[in-house]
Amino acid sequence: MPAAPRLTEPEIALRLTALPDWTRDGDSIRRTAEAADFPAAIRVVVAVAEQAEAMDHHPDIDIRWRTLHFTLSTHSAGGLTALDFDLAARIDQAVTAHG
Numbered sequence: 768m769p770a771a772p773r774l775t776e777p778e779i780a781l782r783l784t785a786l787p788d789w790t791r792d793g794d795s796i797r798r799t800a801e802a803a804d805f806p807a808a809i810r811v812v813v814a815v816a817e818q819a820e821a822m823d824h825h826p827d828i829d830i831r832w833r834t835l836h837f838t839l840s841t842h843s844a845g846g847l848t849a850l851d852f853d854l855a856a857r858i859d860q861a862v863t864a865h866g
């Protein structure tokens with residue numbers, strides 16, 4: 768699969784407006800999600816893992832009891848690509864469905 772191109776600053780700003788739970792952090796975007804309890808947090812992580820494998824695009828995930836921190840960046844591109852925003856939307860869906 769060819770590498771996804773890095774997005775321009777206007778493209779990043781536009782895509783962020785559609786993802787209100789996500790914030791820019793340099794070459795990455797991140798969000799925090801609080802699940803109902805620890806098992807629910809793990810269910811979110813499992814759902815995200817399935818999506819990430821299907822996309823062959825993987826988040827950094829920090830698990831603290833029922834609080835999850837997701838950080839997305841396209842390492843091969845050295846910055847943000849459409850893949851990060853597509854995965855962010857899928858993470859939002861997983862949080863809504865399982866959190």
Ligand SMILES: C[C@H](O)[C@H](O)[C@H]1CNC2=NC(N)=NC(=O)C2=N1
Binds near residue numbers: 824842
């Ligand atoms: C070979 C495989 O496609 C690459 O290693 C993929 C896997 N998952 C990835 N995930 C992320 N976030 N960035 C990458 O550059 C990346 N590369």
